[in-house]
Amino acid sequence: MALREVGIPHRLIALLxxxxVAFTGSRFTLTLHAVALHASPFAIGLLMGLIMVLPMLLAVRVGRWCDRTGYARPTAIGFTMLAASGLVAGLVPTMPGLYVASVLTGSGYMLAHVAMNNAIGQASPASLLTQSFSWLTMGFSLSGIVGPLVAGFLIDHLGHPAAFLFLPGFTVAGLLLLAMAHSHHSIAPRGAPAASESVRDLVLNDPLRTVFIVTGVLSMGWDLFMFLAPLHAVRSGLSATGASLVMGAYGVGTFAIRLALPRLTRDASLWRTLSAAMFMTAICYVLxxxxxxxPLLLLAAFAMGLALGCGQPMAMSLLYVTVPASRAGEAVGxxxxITSASQTVLPLVFGGLGSAxxxxxxxxxxxxxxxxxxxxxxxRR
Known part of the structure; x- marks a missing residue:
């Protein structure tokens, strides 16, 4: 691995x-526009499930590709697809158009997400790995606020198509930053994996398998809320801006807990913290x-953000300290x-259950x- 800078890779984090921002804003707008088109909960679940159907099938191959070729090309292709999804949904604002945009949104973001997570892990010294992923997840908290807020404001004032057409601007800015970041973080490709290596080796590794299981549960908790919360908010009589404020409160909660995460993990074991977070999430789901x-939805969403916000950086840190360095991209894949399967299957299942x-x-x-x-x-503690 050849790097020009040693430290937290802030440019790579800002890029992702x-x-x-574009991904969360697009997903939020897809949900609300489907509601405006009077789609059933099952149809909305199908729409959300399509976001991650291709990532579920291709993420491991993408991870191997990133190990071989680096992060720049997959990220550029992914951002281009993410921008195209906004154009499709904005110009063809019907359910068929939304289905196509949904596939482009998830597939494009998956390419960038796998490539950039791998790059951030490689670019960070071992002593700064947890801090790097804490910065990344705090950035995700902010983007989780900004994306829905921008989309909700545009929906209320200019309509759903305008929101779809505006959001690709964030990916254009990302492509410009990619050109700048690549000159500062040049990561040497690691070549193809050995013929004897397979995904089965990773899954059968007991510590890694435990991390993958926890990742799946946390992903379900996160994605279920992202799917159901806007739906519940709108059906409770809130406007698009009101629903976006609820999602913003959730983002504030995730940001707040991630600021406190270094102290939490210093005073308590990693597994104990994860366990407490999941139990708190269960209570929030009941309430x-x-x-x-x-006001009550804002408070509940903030509490949910506190509960779910600490899981992702801890799971990613566990992954990178457990997996062999030469297979980091594949492990991210x-x-x-796992997370894509959750985002594909669960909206369909829960959409059907919601209808029934x-x-x-x-x-x-x-x-x-x-x-x-x-x-x-x-x-496991």
Whole structure:
């Protein structure tokens, strides 16, 4: 690995955060526009599931590709696809157009996400690995606020197509930053993996498998909230701006907990912290559907952000200290496959359950899964 700078790779982090603004804004707008088109919960679940259907199938191959070729080309292609998704949805604002945009949104962001996570892990010295991913996830917290807020404001004042057409501007800025970052963070490709190496080796590694399981539960908790919260907010009578404020409160919660994360992990074990976070998430899932006014929804979303916000940086740090260095991109791909499967299957399942049982019941099913995850993590401490 050849690097021109040693330290936290802030340019790489800022680059991925710009892409995440476009991704979260697009996903939020897709949901609200589908609601405006009077789509059923199942149709909305299908729309959200399509975001990650290709990432679920291709993430491991993308990770291997990034190990061989570096991060610049996959990121550039991914950002271009992410920009194209906004153009498609803005120019063809119908359900078929939204389905196409959904596939482009998820596939494009997956390319950039796998490539840049791998690059950030490689560019960070071992002593700064946790800090680097803490910075990255704090950036995600901010982008999780900015994306829905910008989209909600544009929807209320200019309409859904305008929001779709504006969001690609963030990916254009990201492409410009990519050209600058590549000259400062030149990471040598590692070549193709040995013929005897397979994904099975990673999955059968007991410490890695434990990390992958925890990743799956945390991803389910995160994605279920991102799917259900805007739907619940709009059906509670909030405007698009009000729904975006709820998602913004969630982002503020994730940012706040990630600021405190170094102290939390210093005073308590990693697994104990993860277990407590999952149990707190389960409690939030029980209470969230009972909130029906903006102040209560803001408070509940903030609490949910506190609960879920600490999981991602700890899981990523565990992944990089456990996986062999030559297969880091592939391991990120496996993790992305797990999260993509969650984002593909769960919206369909929970969308169908929401149509049959109601949205509140889906929240409570999620609470049971998160409680199981907390028990699983507690046994590993």
């Amino acid at each position: 955060v710009l892409g995440h 969230f559907p009972l909130a029906a006014t903006l 496996v993790r992305s496959t 049982l109601g949205v509140a019941a889906v929240f409570w099913i999620g609470a049971l899964v998160m409680a199981w995850g907390g028990t699983f993590a507690n046994r």
